Amino acid sequence: MSTWQFMLQSPLTWLFVTLLTFRGMVTLNRRCKGHPLANPIILSNGLIIALLLGTGTSYTTYFAGAQYVHFLLGPATVALAVPLYAQLPRLQKALGPLLIALLIGGTVGIISGIGSGMLFGLDRELLLTLAPRSVTTPIAMGIAEHIGGVPQLASVLVILTGMLACVLTIPLLQRWKWDSDIVLGFSSGIAGHGIGTARAFQISAGAGAFAGLAMGLNGVLTAVLVPLLLWLTRL
Amino acid sequence: MLETLIVLVAYQWFGEMVSHALSLPIPGPVLGMLFLFLTLMTRRGIPHFLGENVPKLMAWLGLLFVPAGVGVIQYLDLLERAFWPLTITLLVALFATHLATAGSLKLLLARHRLRRLRKLGGKA
Numbered sequence: 001m002s003t004w005q006f007m008l009q010s011p012l013t014w015l016f017v018t019l020l021t022f023r024g025m026v027t028l029n030r031r032c033k034g035h036p037l038a039n040p041i042i043l044s045n046g047l048i049i050a051l052l053l054g055t056g057t058s059y060t061t062y063f064a065g066a067q068y069v070h071f072l073l074g075p076a077t078v079a080l081a082v083p084l085y086a087q088l089p090r091l092q093k094a095l096g097p098l099l100i101a102l103l104i105g106g107t108v109g110i111i112s113g114i115g116s117g118m119l120f121g122l123d124r125e126l127l128l129t130l131a132p133r134s135v136t137t138p139i140a141m142g143i144a145e146h147i148g149g150v151p152q153l154a155s156v157l158v159i160l161t162g163m164l165a166c167v168l169t170i171p172l173l174q175r176w177k178w179d180s181d182i183v184l185g186f187s188s189g190i191a192g193h194g195i196g197t198a199r200a201f202q203i204s205a206g207a208g209a210f211a212g213l214a215m216g217l218n219g220v221l222t223a224v225l226v227p228l229l230l231w232l233t234r235l
Numbered sequence: 236m237l238e239t240l241i242v243l244v245a246y247q248w249f250g251e252m253v254s255h256a257l258s259l260p261i262p263g264p265v266l267g268m269l270f271l272f273l274t275l276m277t278r279r280g281i282p283h284f285l286g287e288n289v290p291k292l293m294a295w296l297g298l299l300f301v302p303a304g305v306g307v308i309q310y311l312d313l314l315e316r317a318f319w320p321l322t323i324t325l326l327v328a329l330f331a332t333h334l335a336t337a338g339s340l341k342l343l344l345a346r347h348r349l350r351r352l353r354k355l356g357g358k359a
Contacts, residue, residue, distance in 0.1 A: 022298045041297045045304040052308060059308050066302035073299045075243035077264035078250070081271035082281055082289040097343035105336030112331035113324070120320040130324065134332055137303060138262040146260070152309070159304050161329055168326075169333035183341050191333035198296035208293060214336075216265050223260035 008055055014065030021047050034202070036171040041195060042163050073194070077136075080197070080212030087181075087209040094182055102214065105190040106221040109134040110229055125149060131226050133157040136193045139219040143226050162195025170199055181206030189214025239288040246271045 007013050025040035025047075032038035052062055063070070084091070091098070113130040122130070129149035132140040137155045144154035165188060173184050185207030188196035193215045201208030249270060251263030259266070275281060307314070314321065 018301055019298070022301055041300050041304060044301045045307065048301070048305050049308050052305070059306060062305060063302060066305065069299060070302040073303075074247045074264040074267075075240065076292055076296060076299055078243045078246045078267035078271055079239075079285075079289045079292055081246075081268045081275060082285050083293060084268075084272055085275040085281060088276070094344060094347065097340060097347050100343055101336055101340035104339045105332060108335040109328070109332040112328040116327040116331075117320075117324045120324050122317065122320055122324060126317070126321075130328070133325070133328065136262075136265070139260070139265070142260055142262070152306075153313070155303060156307050156310050156314075157325065159300070159307065161325055162300070163304070164325060164329050165333060169329060173333070173337055178337050178341055180344075182344065183337050186340055187333055187337035190336045191329060194296070195300050198300065201293045201296055205290065205293075212268075216268055219265055220261055 008057055009061060011061075011065035014057075014062045015068055016065075017048060017051065018044075018066045018069055036167050039163065039166050039199075041198070042167070045163075077194070080209075080216070083201075083205055083209035084213050087206055090182065090206070091210075091213070098182075098186060098210075098213075101186065102190065102217050102221060105187065105214075106218050106225060109190065109218070110222060110226055126153075128230075129154045130157060131230075132222055133161045134191055134193060135219045135222045136215055139223055143223055147227060147230055158193060159195065162192045165192030165196045166199045170196065170203075174203075179203075182210050185210030186214045190218045193218075236284075236288055238282075238284045239292075242271075242282075242285065243267075246274075 021044045022040055025038075025043040028043065029035070029038045029040050048062070051057075052059070110131050113133050114127050117127045117130045125148070128147050129144050131147065131149070132143040132154060135143070135158070137158050140154045140158045141151040143149075145151045169191060170184070170188055173179055173187065178184065181204055184203065185200045188200045188207070189211035192199070192211075197208060197211035197215050200211035246267035247264050248267075250265070250267030253259070254261055254263045254266055
């Protein structure tokens with residue numbers, strides 16, 4: 001095995017590629033003055049996928065290195081409690097409206113996925129996989145498995161939804177000036193889970209805090225609502 | 236930095252344990268977030284090391300989604316096969332969800348503020 005081939009198989013290579021690519025894309029994003037299309041997560045994914053296809057490297061080999069970054073998602077989710085606590089006075093003041101908006105958003109999230117999927121003729125397995133697409137990956141995978149969807153595919157749809165939220169709906173809300181910390185943050189956490197939350201933190205710490213809150217609450221709500229709605233509609 | 240990591244891992248660990256013990260559909264990290272939030276509420280403040288390090292972690296939150304995002308590579312053939320129906324479905328659902336949440340919250344907050352103002356006005 002040549003040294004080059006050896007290095008392509010090494011986990012360290014792919015850990016390095018992940019860190020370096022993302023750092024480079026953050027710089028590019030700053031050069032583009034934070035333009036939503038120059039989203040560092042999307043650009044990094046595109047580049048790394050091209051690199052894997054170009055070198056004939058499998059996702060398993062890639063993930064052997066990238067898992068060290070992936071693993072930090074757990075502790076980072078726990079850490080969301082800190083910015084949220086910093087917003088406690090505003091949270092207490094707006095608690096009622098937030099909970100009602102959560103119920104509305106969570107329900108629309110599930111029904112809109114299944115409903116438009118039906119309209120566009122997707123098969124049943126795909127519909128069930130679409131139901132939890134707005135919530136954070138581990139919850140979405142758990143729900144999909146429970147109701148007979150495909151967990152791995154659920155995680156892909158979750159990620160695509162989060163990216164689309166960064167590129168389309170978050171800039172739209174900003175353009176409409178629906179961009180107070182609470183409205184922009186909370187709705188981005190409901191519609192775009194962790195990826196929407198990461199984007200909200202770039203806009204402001206307050207928006208990030210409310211996004212993290214919404215992500216957690218919507219995860220719990222969706223885990224309860226999806227099985228209930230399926231049972232009610234006998235889908 | 237070490238203290239921060241220990242606290243975060245400890246709460247995640249505890250969250251995973253509770254999630255497993257009670258067979259909850261909520262993952263360990265989300266429960267860990269809830270427990271840490273409750274702890275901060277009872278001690279009425281953020282320890283200085285968390286206040287210093289967590290914002291730095293949040294600034295790089297996006298990086299942590301890159302490995303999972305590259306996982307799309309495993310589904311390229313399915314995404315190609317069902318490209319249009321899937322894309323349109325994701326878009327319609329995203330716009331409906333995001334705009335319904337933001338719109339309802341905006342209206343509810345405006346009504347909420349108006350009520351508070353009226354209450355204050357009544358007292359004066």
